[in-house]
């Protein structure tokens with residue numbers, strides 16, 4: 001397995017904010033352990049086995065924030081298995097609330113760094129991945145903290161099955177340009193957009209996220225849909 005060539009930076013700030021409500025704390029204490037993905041060695045986790053029933057595939061969302069997209073997709077695709085990673089407990093608690101309220105049974109979670117989770121997956125084990133509005137780190141000296149870097153792209157290419165889709169979205173122009181270059185440079189992804197509308201118009205199967213709605217970036221949201229060759 002390829003080891004990251006860049007030094008590893010912590011990519012996110014505090015993993016907790018204001019205290020959780022009693023209900024949220026209860027879900028974190030009681031529901032999260034039932035849905036949590038066990039820690040394994042590198043490349044040892046076969047994600048499909050986390051889901052008892054046969055599934056149509058395993059989709060992964062990295063940095064799901066408040067979980068609007070993950071919960072939305074999981075309800076739209078009840079026969080698909082969903083895995084989400086997010087270090088921020090407030091976001092995890094929000095997603096747990098949505099799971100509880102909507103009877104969602106096809107989601108498993110990792111509260112923590114997605115890079116560790118991705119490293120634990122076996123080769124070609126994920127059918128689809130989403131990285132939506134990741135922390136932009138717009139200052140030049142902070143760019144190395146961005147999630148999408150060449151070494152992470154290498155890992156994504158390793159865990160995605162041939163034909164799997166990878167969706168990256170951002171509203172920061174520099175991140176869009178660099179992510180596009182990093183993913184294509186890997187050589188194992190194709191991107192068949194032809195005109196601006198192909199990346200400017202949210203894909204028909206997209207579920208709007210909270211950060212997308214905030215419009216904090218320096219450009220309109222850009223959606224890059226890659227296919228693992």
Ligand SMILES: C[S@@+](CC[C@H](N)C(=O)[O-])C[C@H]1O[C@@H](n2cnc3c(N)ncnc32)[C@H](O)[C@@H]1O
Nearest residue numbers: 011012063064065113114132133135209210211
């Ligand atoms: C700008 S927010 C976007 C959240 C969500 N995707 C949305 O669009 O609303 C970026 C999220 O990525 C999470 N994050 C940052 N570094 C991460 C990492 N290494 N692994 C997993 N999640 C990470 C942050 O905690 C935060 O919730």
